[in-house]
Amino acid sequence: MQPLKEKIRQEGKVLSSEILKVDSFLNHQIDPVLMQQIGQEFARRFAEDRITRVLTIESSGIAPSVMAGLVLGVPVVFARKRKSLTLTDDFYEAKVYSFTKQETNSIVVAKTHLTEADKVLVIDDFLANGQAAEGLIEIVRQAGAELAGVGIVIEKSFQEGGKRLREKGIRVESLAEVAALSEGKVTFVGDNE
Amino acid sequence: MQPLKEKIRQEGKVLSSEILKVDSFLNHQIDPVLMQQIGQEFARRFAEDRITRVLTIESSGIAPSVMAGLVLGVPVVFARKRKSLTLTDDFYEAKVYSFTKQETNSIVVAKTHLTEADKVLVIDDFLANGQAAEGLIEIVRQAGAELAGVGIVIEKSFQEGGKRLREKGIRVESLAEVAALSEGKVTFVGDNE
Numbered sequence: 407m408q409p410l411k412e413k414i415r416q417e418g419k420v421l422s423s424e425i426l427k428v429d430s431f432l433n434h435q436i437d438p439v440l441m442q443q444i445g446q447e448f449a450r451r452f453a454e455d456r457i458t459r460v461l462t463i464e465s466s467g468i469a470p471s472v473m474a475g476l477v478l479g480v481p482v483v484f485a486r487k488r489k490s491l492t493l494t495d496d497f498y499e500a501k502v503y504s505f506t507k508q509e510t511n512s513i514v515v516a517k518t519h520l521t522e523a524d525k526v527l528v529i530d531d532f533l534a535n536g537q538a539a540e541g542l543i544e545i546v547r548q549a550g551a552e553l554a555g556v557g558i559v560i561e562k563s564f565q566e567g568g569k570r571l572r573e574k575g576i577r578v579e580s581l582a583e584v585a586a587l588s589e590g591k592v593t594f595v596g597d598n599e
Numbered sequence: 600m601q602p603l604k605e606k607i608r609q610e611g612k613v614l615s616s617e618i619l620k621v622d623s624f625l626n627h628q629i630d631p632v633l634m635q636q637i638g639q640e641f642a643r644r645f646a647e648d649r650i651t652r653v654l655t656i657e658s659s660g661i662a663p664s665v666m667a668g669l670v671l672g673v674p675v676v677f678a679r680k681r682k683s684l685t686l687t688d689d690f691y692e693a694k695v696y697s698f699t700k701q702e703t704n705s706i707v708v709a710k711t712h713l714t715e716a717d718k719v720l721v722i723d724d725f726l727a728n729g730q731a732a733e734g735l736i737e738i739v740r741q742a743g744a745e746l747a748g749v750g751i752v753i754e755k756s757f758q759e760g761g762k763r764l765r766e767k768g769i770r771v772e773s774l775a776e777v778a779a780l781s782e783g784k785v786t787f788v789g790d791n792e
Contacts, residue, residue: 472629483629
């Protein structure tokens with residue numbers, strides 16, 4: 407997706423060979439116009455899939471998911487990283503290890519917001535080792551819902567998460583696929599083709 | 600704002616005289632169409648204020664803020680509740696006590712995303728005791744930015760946050776003002792007038 411790749415080239419900060427910081431438009435500050443374009447693109451790619459719900463995870467997955475949900479005409483559910491006192495229902499729960507934060511969180515979704523009647527589009531901001539996506543997919547499985555696929559804003563294709571999901575037969579649609587991070591520069595898959 | 604009040608009446612769950620749960624459209628599941636209407640209403644109310652940035656807090660403030668930012672044509676910054684390893688810049692920081700979670704968090708905003716040139720609209724999902732809003736306002740103050748006002752989706756007018764902010768001369772625009780929660784029922788300010 408061209409506008410996203412351009413934004414990453416212009417504003418992404420390569421902090422190491424593994425870390426790309428996009429705090430100026432996705433992870434801390436949000437560019438609403440770009441989020442709208444991203445939402446439209448996810449909706450276009452899954453237009454024929456009769457999606458009934460978008461499932462994401464707080465916090466950075468929310469903005470692209472809400473824009474996708476708006477175009478698809480379906481509600482968005484965001485998994486919470488821990489239980490809050492105002493969540494009193496029963497939950498689906500999965501464990502997610504964050505390499506960035508070096509900690510394991512439970513992610514939870516109230517059973518009332520995801521059922522076996524749902525066809526789910528999972529959306530997240532980044533796909534690296536695939537921990538978050540696999541946690542969300544586990545929750546879809548627990549609900550007995552159908553997984554239509556996974557929509558990712560930025561996939562770090564040099565890490566193994568995307569490969570592992572695709573090997574399981576899961577459809578993964580990534581809007582920007584980063585092939586390498588080196589010397590302050592982002593290389594996308596297909597850049598030199 | 601009528602569609603919001605109707606949604607609260609239909610789907611809000613009164614858990615006690617102080618707790619209103621709106622997990623079906625705002626705090627866990629999100630209704631994107633309602634969020635768009637909310638964003639449009641915030642943008643309408645602050646249309647003449649030359650807003651340059653919307654400031655909110657993760658996670659439930661993000662959806663209404665992104666919709667408001669889209670209509671206003673400005674970026675949205677969400678304060679993070681703790682430092683993440685990928686945030687390496689200098690921060691504005693404020694302490695926020697959550698009555699719901701019974702804990703104090705630091706909320707942080709990178710200095711690169713808020714400056715003295717900004718005119719800021721602070722948006723949050725709930726206004727109860729006002730802790731989160733006051734933390735965000737403190738961050739606006741630290742940045743030397745101008746505060747245009749505070750936009751709130753649901754104000755619990757029987758708690759003191761809104762009163763305290765208005766007494767300081769801060770403009771507070773709440774889209775639904777809850778006067779009381781009792782016997783499973785929500786009463787809005789102005790219901791019996």
